[in-house]
Amino acid sequence: MFIILGFYKFKSLKSLKKNKIILQKLFIQNKIRGTLIISKEGLNGTISGKSKSISLISKKIKILFQIRSFDSENLSKSEFQPFHRPKIKIKKEVVPMGLNISTKNKKNNHIDPLRWNNIIKEKNTFILDARKPFEYELGSFKKAVNPKVNHFREFPKYLNKLDKRNPIAMFCTGGIRCEKASTYLNQKGFENVFQLKGGILNYLKKIKKKRKYVERRMFCFR
Numbered sequence: 001m002f003i004i005l006g007f008y009k010f011k012s013l014k015s016l017k018k019n020k021i022i023l024q025k026l027f028i029q030n031k032i033r034g035t036l037i038i039s040k041e042g043l044n045g046t047i048s049g050k051s052k053s054i055s056l057i058s059k060k061i062k063i064l065f066q067i068r069s070f071d072s073e074n075l076s077k078s079e080f081q082p083f084h085r086p087k088i089k090i091k092k093e094v095v096p097m098g099l100n101i102s103t104k105n106k107k108n109n110h111i112d113p114l115r116w117n118n119i120i121k122e123k124n125t126f127i128l129d130a131r132k133p134f135e136y137e138l139g140s141f142k143k144a145v146n147p148k149v150n151h152f153r154e155f156p157k158y159l160n161k162l163d164k165r166n167p168i169a170m171f172c173t174g175g176i177r178c179e180k181a182s183t184y185l186n187q188k189g190f191e192n193v194f195q196l197k198g199g200i201l202n203y204l205k206k207i208k209k210k211r212k213y214v215e216r217r218m219f220c221f222r
Contacts, residue, residue, distance in 0.1 A: 001050075001051075001077055001078070001079060002048050002049060002050065002077065002078045002079070002080065002081050002082070003048065003049065003050070003051050003054045003075060003076075003077060003078075004034075004046065004047070004048045004075070004076045004077070004078055004082065005045070005046070005047050005048070005054050005058060005073070005074070005075055006045070006046045006072075006073070006074040006075075006076075006174050006201070007044075007045055007046075007058075007070040007072060007073045007074070008042065008043065008044040008045070008070060008071055008072055008094065008174070008175070008176040008179070009042050009043055009044075009065075009067055009070045009071050010041060010042035010071060010094070010179060011041075011042050011065070011067060012040065012041070013038060013039070013040055013041075013042060013043065013065050014040075015064075016038055016039070016040070016090050017090065019038070019064045019065065020038065020088050020090060022064060023036065023057075023060070023061065023064070023088055024086070024088055026056075026057060026060055027047075027057070027086035027088065028086065030049060030053035030056060030057060031049055031050070031053060032047050032048070032049040032053055032054070032057055032086055033047065033048055033049065033081060033082075033083035033084065033085055033086050034046050034047030034048050034083045034086065034087070035047070035083075035087045035088075035089070036061075036087070036088045036089070037088075037089050037090075037091055037094055038065075038088065038089070038090055038091075039090065039091050039092060039093055039094050040092075041093060041094055042094045043061070043065065043094065044094045044095070044176055045061075047083075047086075048078065048081060048082055048083050049081075071175070071179065072174055072175040072176070072197070072198045072199070072202070073198075074174055074198060074199075074201045074202060074205075094176065094180075095152055095176055095177060095179075095180050096151075096152055096153055097152050097153060097155060097156065097180050097181075097184070098153055098156070099156070099180055099183065099184050107182075107183075107186050107193075109182055109186075109193055109194050109195055110175075110194075110195055110196075110197040111169075111194050111195070111196065111197060112197055112206070113196070113197075113202065113203045113206040113207050114206075114207075116169065116171075116194075116196050116203065117207075119167070119169050119194060120141060120143075120169050122167070124166050124167060125166065125167045125168075125169050126145070126162065126163070126166045126167065126168050126169070127141055127143055127144040127145065127169050127170075127171075128144070128145060128146075128147075128162075128168055128169065128170040128171075128181075129141070129144040129145065129146040129170075129171065129172075130147070130155070130170050130171065130172040130177045130178050130181055131146070131171075131172050131173055131177070131200075132150060133146060133148045133149075133150065135173065136148075141171070144171075147159075152177065152180075155177075155181060155184075156184060159181060159184055159185060159188070160188070162185070162190070164189060164190050164191075166192075167192035167193075167194065168185065168190065168192065168193045168194065169194045169195075169196070170182065170193070170194070170195050170196070171195065171196035171199055171200055171203070172199050172200070173199050173200055173201060174198065174199040174201050174202075175195065175196070175197065175198050175199040175202070176199075178195035178196070178199070179195070181195075182194075182195050
């Protein structure tokens, strides 16, 4: 059985090249596959391996970059190795949007799944699905709107058209897109912006016991 770990962290990082070399060796030694993106603004990864190896690599990443905990962390299991090889990339941004996140002025607007359910019931709340169009077509929350952009750099153009008077509740797959998008909106003067903590992956995991209710009343499958 393989463990798949998806995670991200927005934090000012240093020694990118040095730590990349260290992690590349550790990935190979521990038979870890998947992708890890590191940048000056943070990191984002989806990796897979045996349970002990994933635990070791997770701890090593935190030690190397002086991270106490990831902003979001999702675990799942697979009977086979889903990735072909290990890849560690250094990029300007964790998610390409032409916007660098500063953790110093970043607002904590994460909301847990239960509170999310209450917020999206309100009439004036604008529900924004920040995932890619093909993900939206598979299923989304009722009344959710998707900007239908395949390249995230195009996202700010859409965000500029939103109404500042209405609360905005946004979600994506694991939360990282919303992290950047909500920061952008905050910088543009939007005050009531909420993001689903851990994305739809965390939502379905936390609301698992109420899955039938979610599918019937709140989630629309196309």
